[in-house]
Amino acid sequence: MSLLEVKKGKLNLKNPILTASGTFGYGDEFEPFFDVSLLGGITIKGTTLNPKDGNPPPRIYEVYGGMLNSIGLANIGINQVIEKYSKYFLSLINSGCAVIININGEKIEDFLKIIEISDSTGCFNFYEINVSCPNVKKGGIAFSQDPKTMGKLINKIRKKTKTPIIVKLSPNVQSISPYVKSAEDSGADIISLINTMKGISIDINSKKPRFKNIYAGFSGPAIKPIALYHIYEARRSTCLPIIGMGGINNFNDMLEFFAVGADAIEVGTMNLVNPTITYELLIELEKYCENNKKPLSKIKEELTQWMKQ
């Protein structure tokens, strides 16, 4: 197990394989498929202070190499999350599987209240601050329109809690670097990226956009090269731990993320298509380290060597 350990700053994980918010429910949906507690961690569905119905259907559309979603942060609200799942989360944590809550709000106060509630339960190892959901008009995304506004939010959160803060960044930017720096300067412990790309699909028969919101969030294997690009840029901007994601579909993909400087990875959309993918990646990674007789840390070092030249 310690072959796969991740230890960097506040990022302590038994292995680097996590799940991405919104694509893994609350974890228990995957228990029929494999023992979720084997993972390095799970990120739960984006959570708001009050329950949220989410967007009207359709919410999903398939495109080349991926999908568009317009879920709109549908969720049962922080209180119900804790009521329903805290026991399950604590059992995961007991097995060394980190539980990350993805936090969303319209106002700074929303974030702070969720954090207050979360802090009091102790059933989350990390708070992932989502400032990058493209599917709600108000809220999160507003904080990612400029680095300063985002910094203010993170700063307030930092003052409120000692729990490690992950800031989840949007790829819909000219350069990720100012956002990374602002997150770091405001006290973030970890950077995660990328959230979905903004995308549109038109239904030619109805002559209307497929989604009522017009645009939606684009994810899946198709966006991998873009994710790698942003993560590489983020890596060059900070020494904070980075959790990388965006289209991971197989073992090689995962190594590519390590090679641009990700310290851990999340699988998103592919969980929906292949619910055992994270488990398969874990087994493969274990074998790979054993066959190469090297801990993951060494393998990452080799993969990132090119950046130091």
Next chain:
Amino acid sequence: MSLLEVKKGKLNLKNPILTASGTFGYGDEFEPFFDVSLLGGITIKGTTLNPKDGNPPPRIYEVYGGMLNSIGLANIGINQVIEKYSKYFLSLINSGCAVIININGEKIEDFLKIIEISDSTGCFNFYEINVSCPNVKKGGIAFSQDPKTMGKLINKIRKKTKTPIIVKLSPNVQSISPYVKSAEDSGADIISLINTMKGISIDINSKKPRFKNIYAGFSGPAIKPIALYHIYEARRSTCLPIIGMGGINNFNDMLEFFAVGADAIEVGTMNLVNPTITYELLIELEKYCENNKKPLSKIKEELTQWMKQ
């Protein structure tokens, strides 16, 4: 023929089907496959003042739903272009097929000189100013880092020539709107987008990026939802004609581009995979208009109706 005509501002085309720069050579490479002069127009390979060798190999890599390229604006330079191809271009123009030169430079003067030479030959109907190539360190892309610098370039070009100016924009931005507005304010006649997305791929065996430049330009069907998003945003920012592109692979794709407000479209990467695709789209579009007993203008009107609601 007039069923398919495009007439909007300075964009006059016998039909809306064009080819994207860098994916159609100088046009003649496709003559073995079909009669190129049937198209609404062709855009030739990005051209610089002096010949340019381009980037070292590899220059191409296949990814899910598309490819990465790092051609690096390899081209024979404006003088040789004219020497070798002006006759061919004039024959296309005589058949009503527009010839668009994609112009690149490191300094404003480079652009102006190319335009001076081009103006003197009369073998181009439009000048497409490429401020968005991600594959050269100096040059074009610098002009797309902020709207003002770009505006200055377009303004100088505008003063130099009466030939209609197309400004080709990059999708690697937080919002396309300020670029569209700056282009318009500086005297551009037409907007074209999107150029390639920035992307990275890592070779896990060599533990190095696939491309010497590290990042490359991502194109093909995978990027279509992103292209549609940017074109929609551009449409809401200007009344100028828009030439849309990004992943067009079939007839429905093309209609989607019209539905977000493109007045004409370009096919890029798919020319490489299916060299007759533009011809096939043309035939299908003709049939579609005939079957629906409507000119293209009417069809576009219906497809964009949703935007007016």
Next chain:
Amino acid sequence: MLKKDISDYDVFITKNDKINENYYLLGISRPSGFDIMAGQFVNIKIEPNSIQPFLRRPFSVFYLDKYEIGILYQIKGEGTKLLSTKKNGTKLKMIGPLGTSFPLEDSFMKNIDGVFLIAGGIGIAPLFFYANRIKAKYEYLDINLIYGIRDGGFLLPEDYIKYYFSSIFFSLERKKVYEENIYSGCNCKFFEGNIFSALNSFEFDSLIKKYNNPIFAVCGPDPMLKAFIEWNKDKYFESYLSLESFMGCGFHACLGCAVPKSSGGYIYLCEEGPVVYYKDINLQ
């Protein structure tokens, strides 16, 4: 909370036959221990090693044999077109059993004195399986089928259909006379138009009067379901509808399959559906 019987099975195609102008009958190897109820569905990855088509495709079960799962499907788009080209032995991935089923508990069924299945096109698939399951347990129960199809090109072979039904009302949008003669062994009536040409007929009226506590199970395209709800507004027949929606996962992980609830908010069709009680949802 755990649904331990759901799994992602490695299966293979045991048959893939075109059975009329529009429908295919797919046989899939039944994994040992796999069971499924009428109305539930499976979520199939048609090309396990490719990212195209990307998502899985949901299908109801048409029949369940000892060694085979039967699926009736029509070509809709890219995925089903590809599926129709697959040969025996082709490997698929199949998640199931998923979702809700049509009612079949003793406590419920003992109060019922008749069943009306209302199928629009391919909607016959889960209803056929439901008929099979009802007959297996409650042989005495009358099952009547109202079956709307475009034309004779959608008719199922007679031996698929004749065993279970006390009577069948066919609505054909484009009726041709010869079609009346296709089924010999059953108590069939033929109407021209959509299913309401049957449901509003004199013959249906006299049939329905025979039952005190009939239930309706309905499956078909959205417009038909909406029209059925409208039709049922002043009749209050106890009805169970099988709906469709785009699905990201099929096992409640993505919240992609939202359908508006009548009480506001949404149900998630992969878990609280596809079979829903008619009063619970609000088709828009």
Next chain:
Amino acid sequence: MLKKDISDYDVFITKNDKINENYYLLGISRPSGFDIMAGQFVNIKIEPNSIQPFLRRPFSVFYLDKYEIGILYQIKGEGTKLLSTKKNGTKLKMIGPLGTSFPLEDSFMKNIDGVFLIAGGIGIAPLFFYANRIKAKYEYLDINLIYGIRDGGFLLPEDYIKYYFSSIFFSLERKKVYEENIYSGCNCKFFEGNIFSALNSFEFDSLIKKYNNPIFAVCGPDPMLKAFIEWNKDKYFESYLSLESFMGCGFHACLGCAVPKSSGGYIYLCEEGPVVYYKDINLQ
């Protein structure tokens, strides 16, 4: 400027046989009017209706029959793996003929008194076709083959190989004794190691001395080509190399297939290659 003979052909598979542990022999229907020279290639869309695999795949021609184009290939990645599963009758799209060919003009050939083909692995494909074309026109010419392969699992069936060659030098990286006995009818020698175990041998030395104006045609992996150029540095044998590179289009539209020129800048391998004169390029 126009290359009117290039076209995008609709073709189908006429055979797809595994002929040893590592190679497949693909037969493609030869379109009427289609011709191709030794060394030229075709660019094949393996799955015409899918975007995966995305780009076409370039292949040299192995033989050309009246009704069939033969291609010898090995599984490299996703595309060739998929290709190996395709059955007779499968439709493909094929652009060709593309690129340059090995020399075969009378003016050139009349000055030649011997040909040396140097193949590494699958590099045998275009060289075999070249041998065929030479023999058809210049039967008197000696053709000698130096063929480097990993082990016996790469040997072609004897009848593919025995007709054209005056002598064959096999270099096997992992030689097993029995392999020497595989080819009965030919003048074969077996060496252990890479091709230079043959090229630097006493036997090769005495053979090459028999010719005044031999030419070399070389095809194999990049490291082999580089080593060959190195080997040839003080020998100056007239050599033609068939190279590989990633290709976006295959017909000079994308400038993706750059290979460094010895005089600086790049040649584009789909047009100025794949067969190049050894002095013209600068393999790095």
